[in-house]
Amino acid sequence: MSAEDRLQGYVGRVRRILEDAGAEIGDEIEVRVGEKTYRGILIARYELADPDHVVLKLPSGYNIGIRMTGDISVRRIAKARKPGFTPPPRPEAKPGLPKVTIVSTGGTIASRIDYRTGGVKPALNAEDLLSIVPELSEIAELDSEILFSMFSEDMTPGLWNQMAERVHRLIESGVDGVVIAHGTDTMGYSSAALSFALQKPPIPIVFVGAQRSSDRPSSDAATNLIAAVRVAGHAPFAEVCLTMHAWHSDDVIAVHRGTRVRKLHTSSRDAFRSVNHEPIAYVVGGEIKVNTEGLNPRGGDGYRFRPGFSEKAALVKFYPGMGPEIFEVLAERGIRGIIVEGSGLGHVANRLIPTLKRLIEEGIFIGMASQCIWGRVNMRVYQTGRDLLRIGVVSLDDMLAETAYVKLSWCLAQTDDLDEVRRLMLTPIAGEVGARSLPTRAEGVVA
Amino acid sequence: MSAEDRLQGYVGRVRRILEDAGAEIGDEIEVRVGEKTYRGILIARYELADPDHVVLKLPSGYNIGIRMTGDISVRRIAKARKPGFTPPPRPEAKPGLPKVTIVSTGGTIASRIDYRTGGVKPALNAEDLLSIVPELSEIAELDSEILFSMFSEDMTPGLWNQMAERVHRLIESGVDGVVIAHGTDTMGYSSAALSFALQKPPIPIVFVGAQRSSDRPSSDAATNLIAAVRVAGHAPFAEVCLTMHAWHSDDVIAVHRGTRVRKLHTSSRDAFRSVNHEPIAYVVGGEIKVNTEGLNPRGGDGYRFRPGFSEKAALVKFYPGMGPEIFEVLAERGIRGIIVEGSGLGHVANRLIPTLKRLIEEGIFIGMASQCIWGRVNMRVYQTGRDLLRIGVVSLDDMLAETAYVKLSWCLAQTDDLDEVRRLMLTPIAGEVGARSLPTRAEGVVA
Numbered sequence: 001m002s003a004e005d006r007l008q009g010y011v012g013r014v015r016r017i018l019e020d021a022g023a024e025i026g027d028e029i030e031v032r033v034g035e036k037t038y039r040g041i042l043i044a045r046y047e048l049a050d051p052d053h054v055v056l057k058l059p060s061g062y063n064i065g066i067r068m069t070g071d072i073s074v075r076r077i078a079k080a081r082k083p084g085f086t087p088p089p090r091p092e093a094k095p096g097l098p099k100v101t102i103v104s105t106g107g108t109i110a111s112r113i114d115y116r117t118g119g120v121k122p123a124l125n126a127e128d129l130l131s132i133v134p135e136l137s138e139i140a141e142l143d144s145e146i147l148f149s150m151f152s153e154d155m156t157p158g159l160w161n162q163m164a165e166r167v168h169r170l171i172e173s174g175v176d177g178v179v180i181a182h183g184t185d186t187m188g189y190s191s192a193a194l195s196f197a198l199q200k201p202p203i204p205i206v207f208v209g210a211q212r213s214s215d216r217p218s219s220d221a222a223t224n225l226i227a228a229v230r231v232a233g234h235a236p237f238a239e240v241c242l243t244m245h246a247w248h249s250d251d252v253i254a255v256h257r258g259t260r261v262r263k264l265h266t267s268s269r270d271a272f273r274s275v276n277h278e279p280i281a282y283v284v285g286g287e288i289k290v291n292t293e294g295l296n297p298r299g300g301d302g303y304r305f306r307p308g309f310s311e312k313a314a315l316v317k318f319y320p321g322m323g324p325e326i327f328e329v330l331a332e333r334g335i336r337g338i339i340v341e342g343s344g345l346g347h348v349a350n351r352l353i354p355t356l357k358r359l360i361e362e363g364i365f366i367g368m369a370s371q372c373i374w375g376r377v378n379m380r381v382y383q384t385g386r387d388l389l390r391i392g393v394v395s396l397d398d399m400l401a402e403t404a405y406v407k408l409s410w411c412l413a414q415t416d417d418l419d420e421v422r423r424l425m426l427t428p429i430a431g432e433v434g435a436r437s438l439p440t441r442a443e444g445v446v447a
Numbered sequence: 448m449s450a451e452d453r454l455q456g457y458v459g460r461v462r463r464i465l466e467d468a469g470a471e472i473g474d475e476i477e478v479r480v481g482e483k484t485y486r487g488i489l490i491a492r493y494e495l496a497d498p499d500h501v502v503l504k505l506p507s508g509y510n511i512g513i514r515m516t517g518d519i520s521v522r523r524i525a526k527a528r529k530p531g532f533t534p535p536p537r538p539e540a541k542p543g544l545p546k547v548t549i550v551s552t553g554g555t556i557a558s559r560i561d562y563r564t565g566g567v568k569p570a571l572n573a574e575d576l577l578s579i580v581p582e583l584s585e586i587a588e589l590d591s592e593i594l595f596s597m598f599s600e601d602m603t604p605g606l607w608n609q610m611a612e613r614v615h616r617l618i619e620s621g622v623d624g625v626v627i628a629h630g631t632d633t634m635g636y637s638s639a640a641l642s643f644a645l646q647k648p649p650i651p652i653v654f655v656g657a658q659r660s661s662d663r664p665s666s667d668a669a670t671n672l673i674a675a676v677r678v679a680g681h682a683p684f685a686e687v688c689l690t691m692h693a694w695h696s697d698d699v700i701a702v703h704r705g706t707r708v709r710k711l712h713t714s715s716r717d718a719f720r721s722v723n724h725e726p727i728a729y730v731v732g733g734e735i736k737v738n739t740e741g742l743n744p745r746g747g748d749g750y751r752f753r754p755g756f757s758e759k760a761a762l763v764k765f766y767p768g769m770g771p772e773i774f775e776v777l778a779e780r781g782i783r784g785i786i787v788e789g790s791g792l793g794h795v796a797n798r799l800i801p802t803l804k805r806l807i808e809e810g811i812f813i814g815m816a817s818q819c820i821w822g823r824v825n826m827r828v829y830q831t832g833r834d835l836l837r838i839g840v841v842s843l844d845d846m847l848a849e850t851a852y853v854k855l856s857w858c859l860a861q862t863d864d865l866d867e868v869r870r871l872m873l874t875p876i877a878g879e880v881g882a883r884s885l886p887t888r889a890e891g892v893v894a
Contacts, residue, residue, distance in 0.1 A: 151831050153794040155767040185791035186767045266792050266822030316773075317764040317788065319852055320602040320633045326763075329776035341764065344632035345713050347600040373820075375713030384598050405766055 009045025014054060014068050018042070026080025031056065031066050032073045038066055039077065098176035098233035100140035102225075103166060105190075106150040107183025109210035109221045133222045140177070140233035152183025152190070157309030157409045160190060164197035164307045167205055171303070177204045177232025179225070184209040184263055184271065187242060191258035192406040193309060195240040195430035200302035206232045207242040207258070211269050220245055220269045227253035227283040235288050237295035239280060240430065245269040246282060255281035255288075259403045259432035262373065275373055276398040277431070308413030310336065315405035317341040317371055318348045324355035331358075337365035337408045337421065340393070341401045346370055346377035347384045357391040365421050367394045367408060369401035394422055399433045407432060456492025461501060461515050465489070473527025478503065478513050479520045485513055486524065545623035545680035547587035549672075550613060552637075553597040554630025556657035556668045580669045587624070587680035599630025599637070604756030604856045607637060611644035614652055615752045624651045624679025626672070631656040631710055631718065634689060638705035639853040640756060642687040642877035647749035653679045654689040654705070658716050667692055667716045674700035674730040682735050684742035686727060687877065692716040693729060702728035702735075706850045706879035709820065722820055723845040724878070755860030757783065762852035764788040764818055765795045771802035784812035784855045784868065787840070788848045793817055793824035794831045804838040812868050814841045814855060816848035841869055846880045854879060 006024040007015055023029050025044045030037060031054060040056030053065040054074075104110045136142055147166050148159065163180065170178050182190055191207045198205060208228035210221035228243040240258035247270045254270075260277040282289045296302070314335045316326055320343075330338060338359070342348050346368040348356070356366055368388065370377050376398040379385030389395065396404050404425075411424040428434055453471040454462055470476045472491045477484060478501060487503030500512040501521075551557045583589055594613050595606065610627065617625050629637055638654045645652060655675035657668035675690040682702075689708050693701035694717045701717075707724040729736045743749070761782045763773055767790075777785060785806070789795050793815040795803070803813055815835065817824050823845040826832030836842065843851050851872075858871040875881055 151794070151797070151829065153765075153767065153790050153831055154796050154798070156796075157768045183791075185794055189767050263791065263819050264821055266817050266819045266824060268822060271819065271822070311768060314769075315764065315766040317762065318600075319762040319849070320600065320636050321604045321758060321856070322761075323780070325776050325780050326773050329772050333770070333772050343600050344630075344710065347598070347632055349601050349603075350598070351601070370713050372710050372713045372718065374711055375715060375718075377713060382598065384600055402766070409768070 011051050014052060017068060017074055021074040021076050023074060023076045024080060027076050028078040030075045030077055033066060034071050097141045100142055100177045100179060100229050100232045101170050101175050102144040102179045102181060104146045104181045105148040107152050107209055109181045109208060133225055135226055136229050139229050152186040155186045155190060157311050160193035160309045161307050164194055167194060167198060168305045171201060171203060179228045179232045180207045182207050182209050184211060188261050188263055189402050189406050191240060191242045191261060192403040195258035196407055196410040197307045198240060199304040199306060199430060200296050200300060201238050202299055202303050203238050204232045204235050205240045211267060211271055223250045224253060230283055231255055231288060236298055238298040238300060239296055241280060242272060244272040253283040254279040257431050259430050262400055262402060275400055309409045310412035312336040312412050313405060313409040314338045315401060318343055324352055327355050327359060331362060331364055336412050339367045339369055339401055339404045339408055341371040342368050343371060345381055345385060346379045346395055350384055353387055353391060356393060360392040363418050365418060367396050367404055367425055369396050369399060369404045394425055397433050403432050458498050461499060464521055468521040468523050470521060470523045471527060474523055475525040477522045477524055480513060481518050544588045547589055547624045547626060547676050547679045548617050548622050549591040549626045549628060551593045551628045552595040554599050554656055556628045556655060580672055582673055583676050586676050599633040602633045602637060604758050607640035607756045608754050611641055611754045614641060614645060618648060618650060626653045626655055626675045626679045629654050629656050631658060635708050635710055636849050636853050638687060638689045638708060639850040642705035643854055643857040644754050645687060646751040646753060646877060647743050647747060648685050649746055649750050651679045651682050651685050652687045656691060658714060658718055670697045671700060677730055678702055678735060683745055685745040685747060686743055688727060689719060691719040700730040701726040704878050706877050709847055709849060722847055756856045757859035759783040759859050760852060760856040761785045762848060765790055769796060771799055774802050774806060778806050778809060778811055783859050786814045786816055786848055786851045786855055788818040789815050790818060792828055792832060793826045793842055797831055800834055800838060803840060807839040810865050812865060814843050814851055814872055816843050816846055816851045841872055844880050850879050
């Protein structure tokens with residue numbers, strides 16, 4: 001059963017009935033069962049628990065399952081079609097507004113429901129977004145580009161690099177801000193990547209996503225996008241950052257530092273949270289309220305473009321009972337550095353230490369972050385941590401494990417010298433480490 | 448330089464000065480530099496950044512570094528000794544109190560500072576804990592046993608099983624509650640393990656840890672232990688649970704469900720949080736306040752002892768750019784099931800799907816949890832999720848990834864039949880899945 005099956009998920013007798021009617025996934029069909037008649041779009045199925053059912057998406061948007069027994073008939077009414085979408089005329093730009101380019105990489109913010117599968121596919125280009133959210137023309141003179149059309153789980157270090165190169169060219173072209181529409185799954189990793197590749201940029205580089213696709217009534221796409229464009233065009237700071245709902249209502253959008261943000265809920269609109277750091281700003285009622293000090297100012301002259309991400313980094317989470325084989329195979333396959341998500345203050349089982357020692361002796365960088373997410377790694381408190389330090393594991397303080405992985409990928413592309421990798425990993429580059437923790441969680445540091 | 452080095456971390460000239468004085472790590476020494484004299488315990492070092500310094504622990508407990516240049520001398524005052532500790536006489540038990548046994552497995556709650564290394568080592572037995580916290584004798588008739596003396600990062604499925612067997616024997620012996628003193632690093636994994644092995648127990652089984660060792664003034668050991676003994680002896684419910692500070696003050700101790708709790712800060716006293724569930728109770732001012740409905744009642748007759756944990760389970764976190772080699776090597780080494788910590792609603796890179804498909808075809812269980820921690824996995828929203836479902840990846844709803852790993856280890860020990868493993872993984876057994884999320888974070892489910 002391939003993804004190209006035109007009756008995806010239907011088998012046996014029900015499949016034959018659909019075939020006889022000439023129906024395919026996405027077609028509008030009419031199903032009559034006894035006295036009742038249902039009309040809707042035939043959608044694909046991925047569960048075979050109830051092979052006697054046909055599933056239709058009704059005009060209301062709801063899906064129903066129809067049990068195909070007794071006196072039944074199926075009639076095809078219309079062929080499958082892409083969901084219709086005619087953009088309204090684009091509003092004219094007002095003079096004097098800042099120039100902002102939206103770079104689309106895919107994800108829910110750039111997606112519409114795919115009626116063929118009933119799922120959501122990245123499909124909408126950035127131009128469409130502008131048409132859907134005409135308010136944007138009041139905020140900035142907009143341009144848009146499609147860089148990728150992909151699910152963000154398919155992102156790679158090579159693609160981070162392409163993204164960085166594209167944004168660098170936009171900076172050189174003289175725009176006042178860049179917005180990157182991105183799938184939320186790995187948006188935190190990408191915002192960290194661009195934080196290292198585009199250091200102290202002269203303009204804001206603002207990642208934005210949506211937890212619900214832009215053609216759904218409850219979508220957060222429009223409010224997030226409006227805030228992102230506002231920050232890109234008008235913020236007094238020039239940081240790589242990420243704008244998403246600060247909580248479940250539409251009132252407040254948080255602006256997170258690119259290296260200090262993590263997706264912390266699978267589905268809620270306030271899924272992204274700053275970790276070990278406060279949001280650098282909020283957008284409230286159209287106003288940007290700066291929340292932390294020492295931000296890189298717009299128009300500063302410290303900009304350094306340092307692209308390059310290596311595929312030779314890895315991120316490995318420790319768990320009790322873990323064997324050494326994951327570390328061994330990564331070394332065998334030529335990995336040059338590993339971020340370990342240790343337990344607590346930065347530990348792994350003592351029986352793994354000889355393996356890590358051997359890897360370090362072979363020239364592989366091993367850095368320690370914590371699976372606790374909040375707080376600092378501190379490997380001087382317990383014997384296990386001290387033993388790990390002694391073999392050369394590098395303690396990464398309060399850096400997020402995901403950010404540490406991205407930074408390691410970046411470091412390994414900057415130099416072949418392991419000592420230099422260590423030095424870079426311990427040097428704060430983009431606010432990724434060392435600032436005070438949130439007051440409410442900073443209390444009670446052990447050491 | 449071995450761990451047995453009696454001048455651990457000292458090299459060159461400074462080492463020779465210490466050797467000439469006959470000083471060893473842990474000795475009380477006097478260091479004179481010019482006009483100044485310092486007296487304290489010589490502590491080991493694990494950094495060679497400043498080889499000219501000697502580090503002493505002063506009587507105040509603070510460490511200082513002394514630069515050994517100019518006119519210096521060192522004099523040994525006293526030999527290294529174990530920190531003195533004379534337990535006060537044990538208070539007599541009051542009649543009529545519930546019987547509670549404290550099982551010590553190690554960790555900070557059962558530890559004292561090791562002056563030889565300056566670190567913390569698991570050392571204190573449960574009897575000592577009773578002496579340090581005489582209030583306990585007002586709450587329960589206490590007994591104590593040392594099961595392990597270990598760092599919890601060294602815990603394994605085999606040791607979870609020993610722990611379960613021990614608690615089962617205590618239940619059979621007729622105690623009214625069991626407290627398990629445990630290192631915090633992997634305490635959440637162990638509390639999940641005992642939740643599956645000891646189903647609907649007739650008495651509370653209460654894990655407790657400390658973020659700061661029990662001989663330090665700011666230790667949380669006593670307040671956590673008092674609350675744990677109170678819950679074990681007096682709670683109306685009989686659940687496998689975990690008691691730790693609910694926030695940074697000593698006022699409120701939270702009682703978390705064993706399968707729904709995760710360490711979420713490296714060092715703060717309120718490091719443990721319930722995830723996708725509320726704490727089942729709080730202990731406030733000596734009172735147990737039940738917080739959720741439907742808890743297993745004390746003295747119920749549904750108890751089922753189902754021990755067994757397999758070493759053939761693994762937990763693997765997905766990251767962008769990840770290759771298939773980790774999955775491949777786990778399959779080669781005989782792993783029978785893997786919990787994948789996917790991105791967002793439960794995704795991995797599409798290029799990994801053929802590898803996962805092959806593993807499933809070979810009879811390996813693949814379950815999907817989310818690295819977002821909060822929220823539910825939902826693999827019907829996006830094409831990647833649908834494709835993963837189609838190849839047979841099992842969606843684990845709102846189960847914590849760590850709990851899913853423990854449950855898989857348990858399932859694999861219960862049966863060799865992959866279909867039965869799937870069925871068990873999807874069957875709620877110990878409140879590990881499916882209850883409503885916290886109201887503040889449940890809003891906005893995609894589906």
